[in-house]
Amino acid sequence: MTKVKKTEFKTNLPQEGGACYVPASAPATEVQPDNRKPILLPAPPDELPGQGYRKRQLADWLYKQGAREFGEMTNLPRSWRESLAAEWRVSEFAQVQAFPSVDGSVKYLFTLHDGSRTEAVYLPYADRKTVCISSQVGCPAGCVFCATGRMGFGRNLTGPEIIDQILAVARHQNLGPREIRNVVLMGMGEPLLNYENVAWAVRRMLDENALAMSPRRVTLSTVGIPRGIRRMAADDLGVKLALSLHAPDDATRRRIIPTAHSYSVAEILEAVRAYFGRTKRRVTIEYTMLRGINDSEEQAGELARILKGLVAHVNLIPFNPWEGAPVEGSGRKKIQRFAETLEKAGLPVTVRWSRGVDVGAACGQLALKEG
Numbered sequence: 425m426t427k428v429k430k431t432e433f434k435t436n437l438p439q440e441g442g443a444c445y446v447p448a449s450a451p452a453t454e455v456q457p458d459n460r461k462p463i464l465l466p467a468p469p470d471e472l473p474g475q476g477y478r479k480r481q482l483a484d485w486l487y488k489q490g491a492r493e494f495g496e497m498t499n500l501p502r503s504w505r506e507s508l509a510a511e512w513r514v515s516e517f518a519q520v521q522a523f524p525s526v527d528g529s530v531k532y533l534f535t536l537h538d539g540s541r542t543e544a545v546y547l548p549y550a551d552r553k554t555v556c557i558s559s560q561v562g563c564p565a566g567c568v569f570c571a572t573g574r575m576g577f578g579r580n581l582t583g584p585e586i587i588d589q590i591l592a593v594a595r596h597q598n599l600g601p602r603e604i605r606n607v608v609l610m611g612m613g614e615p616l617l618n619y620e621n622v623a624w625a626v627r628r629m630l631d632e633n634a635l636a637m638s639p640r641r642v643t644l645s646t647v648g649i650p651r652g653i654r655r656m657a658a659d660d661l662g663v664k665l666a667l668s669l670h671a672p673d674d675a676t677r678r679r680i681i682p683t684a685h686s687y688s689v690a691e692i693l694e695a696v697r698a699y700f701g702r703t704k705r706r707v708t709i710e711y712t713m714l715r716g717i718n719d720s721e722e723q724a725g726e727l728a729r730i731l732k733g734l735v736a737h738v739n740l741i742p743f744n745p746w747e748g749a750p751v752e753g754s755g756r757k758k759i760q761r762f763a764e765t766l767e768k769a770g771l772p773v774t775v776r777w778s779r780g781v782d783v784g785a786a787c788g789q790l791a792l793k794e795g
């Protein structure tokens with residue numbers, strides 16, 4: 425009989441004084457490779473192993489009950505559970521560590537089966553439960569305000585690794601997977617540079633045989649990859665688009681996102697306009713407020729000018745500081761004035777104060793800004 429590997433769940437209490445948590449400083453984990461196939465890969469229920477109604481039972485255990493091991497699937501014959509466990513793995517993570525914040529959000533650090541690590545954040549609100557998930561290990565974009573950007577790029581996450589973040593967080597929160605109704609792809613990585621796997625995971629989120637989410641409750645945040653934005657529109661993924669713009673002009677933007685030289689603001693906004701033209705979905709513009717870099721009233725006026733005619737909502741994100749960050753956040757008054765200038769120009773604006781500061785929940789894009 426094959427021994428079933430167990431996913432390890434650990435809860436780390438917040439540090440005294442609320443020290444900022446940066447993944448690279450977390451204790452390294454020794455991981456045994458797991459070469460079994462991910463059971464999240466076959467489409468439920470038809471492609472799952474098993475005969476007849478057994479496929480449906482297996483799908484229910486995975487996507488409704490949130491089982492993390494075959495051993496939990498008690499209405500399946502023991503011998504079948506054992507043969508499944510020999511061939512397939514349920515969890516994509518060798519270890520899950522949780523870092524609760526005093527404000528109720530919880531940051532999760534996942535150790536993958538190759539020893540790489542990625543992260544997600546659980547954000548409970550009065551009327552909804554949101555999970556912010558990652559699409560890559562590290563990130564190639566290198567935004568100056570982001571701790572993840574400083575880590576550099578590791579690798580793309582697979583589809584199962586993307587979707588299993590939702591399942592693992594739900595389980596740790598004692599929720600059924602379908603109780604998580606809001607997902608934002610704003611964690612580690614640039615989703616549109618891992619398009620195939622992200623699109624696969626999004627389709628699995630929306631699939632009524634899997635997580636059955638509403639596309640209106642899934643948001644993909646990008647630093648601005650025009651071909652990816654156009655592809656999203658052409659593929660009709662149906663989810664909401666958020667653009668991390670952070671500056672109204674190319675020179676300022678390149679100071680904030682060093683890799684932004686590939687595409688100009690004009691090219692990106694053209695793709696966003698095309699996206700709106702095709703999908704008729706309002707786009708969110710994310711703008712992290714950085715002191716002395718992108719927070720002047722002139723820049724607010726310029727932002728309003730370049731967004732004219734676009735059906736967009738601007739989210740101003742106060743910078744969530746982390747140790748060693750080379751930039752500082754704008755003050756409250758400055759943010760307020762910036763917002764007023766945009767509002768006077770007729771743009772809907774929201775300021776989103778970050779959550780989970782004590783556990784480093786924000787990597788820039790992790791600052792949630794849902795309406």
Ligand code: SF4
Binds near residue numbers: 567571573612647
């Ligand atoms: S803010 Fe987002 S896009 Fe920029 S480096 Fe961080 S994870 Fe990457």
